[in-house]
Amino acid sequence: MKILKITLLSAIALFVTNVSAQSETIVDVAAGNDNFTTLVAAVKAANLVETLSSEGPFTVFAPVNSAFEALPAGTVDTLLKPESKDALTGILTYHVVAGKYMAADVIDAINKNDGAFSVKTVQGGMITLSLADEKVMLKDEKGNMATVIIADVAASNGVVHAIDTVVMPL
Template identity: 50%
Template sequence: MKFNLRNFVLATAASLTAATAFAGGYGKNSDIVETAVAAGDFSTLAAALEAGDLVGTLKSDGPFTVFAPTDSAFAKLPEGTLDNLLKPENKDQLVAILTYHVVSGKVEAEQVLRLDSATTVNGQDVSIRVEDGTVFVDNAQVLTTDVEASNGVIHVIDTVILPQG
């Protein structure tokens, strides 16, 4: 993938502004879960992490990169999908979806822009592309990048991404 400096500078400037507002005083002193919860737009993600017993993992040392879907991203799922995924008998499927949003290691926006894909914790690759200066992970648009946490980084996305098969 060709690195486009103009797009990177624009994305970084927007991200720094949004990240400052997003983190609300959290960030480097708070882990990924605390940072997301403090932002206020990730209650569905937090509930899903709790149902999947993944909170402890994302509070550990890491580092992790999380492509975090907002509450409105979860609302885009077909009616009943989220309720079904949160049932104890569907925990394995929920974990597969949630771990598809996590990459081991800290991958900041500058690095993401140079990638065509990244291997997620669930073992499958997400595709990464830039269209007209906008970054996409699979079919999700990246809204905010480089939200710092003590154990990694969060990139906010507008759609829940789903692993293949």
């Protein structure tokens, strides 16, 4: 009986944790993670907080801080300036796809489409998803590659997949 109580309490705790996570929007999830401080600053500068907190659903391929740090020196500072809002908005919305696509959905689509699956971003450009060494890869319109390093971070209005590189539209 004691084992049953412990198991039941563990299940309840897991359920409460999942419900709590599900009440957070994509913006809340990113703001609550130290790996996304640059992304959150960029989302605020581009006035996209309200959009990415809306009902969605959205799939966000979210660059971690080190992805922004890998950009040429001064790029982030320049993009965060008010006069660069349009360019920043274009870059950020290039990382967003309408709909909720969990990793299993993405892998299934890649496998059903001969190893590569292209999706239209909210920005209007295309990214191509593929697999390499069992990891999901994104290829932007310039040919740059990003790797999904953390998948399936659930949010109330979609899902976040952390990536190691900032992808760029044409």
